[in-house]
Amino acid sequence: MDIVQSSMEGLLRAEAAVGRAANRIAGMPLSLNGEPEDIVDLSAEAVALMVARNSHSANIKAAEAGQELAKSTLDLLG
Numbered sequence: 001m002d003i004v005q006s007s008m009e010g011l012l013r014a015e016a017a018v019g020r021a022a023n024r025i026a027g028m029p030l031s032l033n034g035e036p037e038d039i040v041d042l043s044a045e046a047v048a049l050m051v052a053r054n055s056h057s058a059n060i061k062a063a064e065a066g067q068e069l070a071k072s073t074l075d076l077l078g
Contacts, residue, residue, distance in 0.1 A: 003066025010059035017052040021045045 025045050 003069065004063050007059040007063035007066060010062070011056060014052045014056040014059060017048060017055070021048040021052065 024040055
């Protein structure tokens with residue numbers, strides 16, 4: 001498995017993590033009086049979103065490094 005492919009899989013995992021956190025935040029049920037019930041731990045969801053953001057950034061940098069490595073290798077061979 002190469003660096004770029006691994007990075008793309010990491011990006012997909014980060015995207016899925018953001019989607020799960022967004023669904024948990026958006027899925028807050030309403031109580032009988034129409035007020036949202038406080039059953040979602042917003043601080044935990046904020047942390048999950050930050051972790052996903054950091055994972056996304058790290059995977060982007062890894063993909064860029066992999067592309068630069070491939071380019072350098074081709075330059076050496078050609």
